[in-house]
Amino acid sequence: MPFDEVFPTHFNTLSRNPFPHVLIEQALLQLGGGGIEGSKFAKQTLTAAGWRHASVVSYGKYPEEAATAFNKIRLVLADDPNAEQLMQRLAVA
Numbered sequence: 765m766p767f768d769e770v771f772p773t774h775f776n777t778l779s780r781n782p783f784p785h786v787l788i789e790q791a792l793l794q795l796g797g798g799g800i801e802g803s804k805f806a807k808q809t810l811t812a813a814g815w816r817h818a819s820v821v822s823y824g825k826y827p828e829e830a831a832t833a834f835n836k837i838r839l840v841l842a843d844d845p846n847a848e849q850l851m852q853r854l855a856v857a
Contacts, residue, residue, distance in 0.1 A: 766842055767791075770834040772827035785823065785834045788841065795847045805847060812854040813837050 767784045774783040789806055796805025807819055813833040823830035840853045 767838045770831045770838060772831045775822075775824040775827040775830055784838065785830070788834055788837055791841060792837070795850065797847075809837060809850060809854065810834075812851055813857075 767788055770783070770785045770788070774785060777783075792806035792809050793802035796802035796809075810833055813836040815829065815833040817826060817829075836854060836857055837850075840850055840857065843849075843853075845853060
């Protein structure tokens with residue numbers, strides 16, 4: 765799944781078109797099975813990629829960290845892994 769690069773400015777800008785981090789989050793929700801399980805998986809994936817803040821903390825509060833985490837995920841998703849492979853690759857990235 766190819767995604768465009770995520771930039772820190774994306775988290776504090778409004779747009780009619782979804783930014784790459786939104787599309788990446790949607791992909792993570794699907795990989796995790798959707799619903800509550802998908803949400804848990806997305807949170808675990810972001811944590812594995814380096815996002816160290818609670819889920820109630822906006823990405824816009826720490827845009828550099830958010831962009832770094834999403835770009836790590838983006839690079840791994842380019843190989844179209846399943847959920848388990850994604851987590852394994854993030855563990856060594």
